[in-house]
Amino acid sequence: MIRRFLVVTLALSMLLLALAACGQPPTPPPEPTATEAPPEPTATEAPPEPTATEAAAEPTATEAVQAEEEAGGGEEEIPAEYVDLTNPMTDAAEAAAAGE
Numbered sequence: 001m002i003r004r005f006l007v008v009t010l011a012l013s014m015l016l017l018a019l020a021a022c023g024q025p026p027t028p029p030p031e032p033t034a035t036e037a038p039p040e041p042t043a044t045e046a047p048p049e050p051t052a053t054e055a056a057a058e059p060t061a062t063e064a065v066q067a068e069e070e071a072g073g074g075e076e077e078i079p080a081e082y083v084d085l086t087n088p089m090t091d092a093a094e095a096a097a098a099g100e
Helices: 002-023 052-057 061-070 088-099
Strands: none
16 A cells, blocks of 8 residues: 555656656756857957959859859749649639630
8 A cells, every 4th residue: 555655656756747847948058158258349340341353353243143144044944844824713713704
């Protein structure tokens, strides 16, 4: 009798612990300390401006699109056997309208 009581009590306590563990939100990672945090750039530290030769070497967005179009890139054509333009709702409505 006492053994059954202990087994049931142990089972219930394990169940409650499992439920309590599932309901707990995950613990957030610890905040970085001052020594771990990377230094933030100041306003005086601006990225260097590209030189005229570097700026000329990089194509602009418009030039890149034009080059892609000239190379034959862009949208691919979908083969006709993959295109299904039928719509059952529209087809049924057209059939009903034609039957009237």
